[in-house]
Amino acid sequence: MAINWFKYSSPASFYTLAGKMIPIFVIAAVIFLVAGLYIGFFVAPTDFQQGEAYRIIFIHVPAAWMSMFLYVVMAFWAAIGLAFNTRLSSMFATAIAPTGAMFTFLALWTGALWGKPMWGTWWVWDARLTSELILFFLYIGFMSLQAAIDDPRRADKAGAIIAIVGVVNIPIIYFSVQWWNTLHQGASVSINQAPAMASTMLTGMLVMVLASWMYSIAVILKRVRVIILERESHSAWVTELQKKGAV
Amino acid sequence: MNWSSWSEFFSMGGYGLYVWGSYAVVFLCIVAEVLLISNRRRTLEKQYGHIHDLNK
Numbered sequence: 001m002a003i004n005w006f007k008y009s010s011p012a013s014f015y016t017l018a019g020k021m022i023p024i025f026v027i028a029a030v031i032f033l034v035a036g037l038y039i040g041f042f043v044a045p046t047d048f049q050q051g052e053a054y055r056i057i058f059i060h061v062p063a064a065w066m067s068m069f070l071y072v073v074m075a076f077w078a079a080i081g082l083a084f085n086t087r088l089s090s091m092f093a094t095a096i097a098p099t100g101a102m103f104t105f106l107a108l109w110t111g112a113l114w115g116k117p118m119w120g121t122w123w124v125w126d127a128r129l130t131s132e133l134i135l136f137f138l139y140i141g142f143m144s145l146q147a148a149i150d151d152p153r154r155a156d157k158a159g160a161i162i163a164i165v166g167v168v169n170i171p172i173i174y175f176s177v178q179w180w181n182t183l184h185q186g187a188s189v190s191i192n193q194a195p196a197m198a199s200t201m202l203t204g205m206l207v208m209v210l211a212s213w214m215y216s217i218a219v220i221l222k223r224v225r226v227i228i229l230e231r232e233s234h235s236a237w238v239t240e241l242q243k244k245g246a247v
Numbered sequence: 248m249n250w251s252s253w254s255e256f257f258s259m260g261g262y263g264l265y266v267w268g269s270y271a272v273v274f275l276c277i278v279a280e281v282l283l284i285s286n287r288r289r290t291l292e293k294q295y296g297h298i299h300d301l302n303k
Binding site for chain 2: 063
């Protein structure tokens, strides 16, 4: 079956498509979440060094990965919107930011609660933690700049500049544990080494990463639909939708 | 199975505060985020009336 993907770059047709996709991702998120928590708490063994405290990993690592990944996706769509003047791309960037900021906050929060029992401190100004905090400020900066500008298309363009410049922070976060001495442990998973943990721990963590993925997609689609309506509320197709419903 | 009782499960080997403090805040953030988006949509619908999907 041939699908005309370009059709969906128009907010009107994407709005409907997104509405159909959300339930699928919600169901997938719930399934992965239940499976991931079950593996994380009931299958994965106690860590020989960190005891039960290590179980924070099942949300800390997914949150940290999502915080970085969502930023790159946000900057990508912001850049596309800036370069090609496509409305939907910019709306996507705007829709991703709050979820990215939330995951960044959660990575910092769960990291603090993990750091206290393991390192003896909630916070330390080292490279990994500081660069992740900067990521949080980048998200906040992107959102407040957009909120401060009344014209949405101008807000898109100004936000895109912050988003694109801020991408430089992502490799800094990722490689910070190699480039600088830090309290933070090295990568939990890397391509050229065996994972530094038991296989059930790894499985639990990866299933939780999938759950975060599905959740993020669902919630971002939900938000982008609201943004589409907000921005296109005076267009013919939205009026058409209202007529169909009992206005 | 790692736990022989519920109290053992909740105490998390003495790290209960840290482990559950992490999971509770994650849960709260998710609930808050979903509610905020639903609220934003409801505000719109108050302004423009109920909005149905095409082909539904």
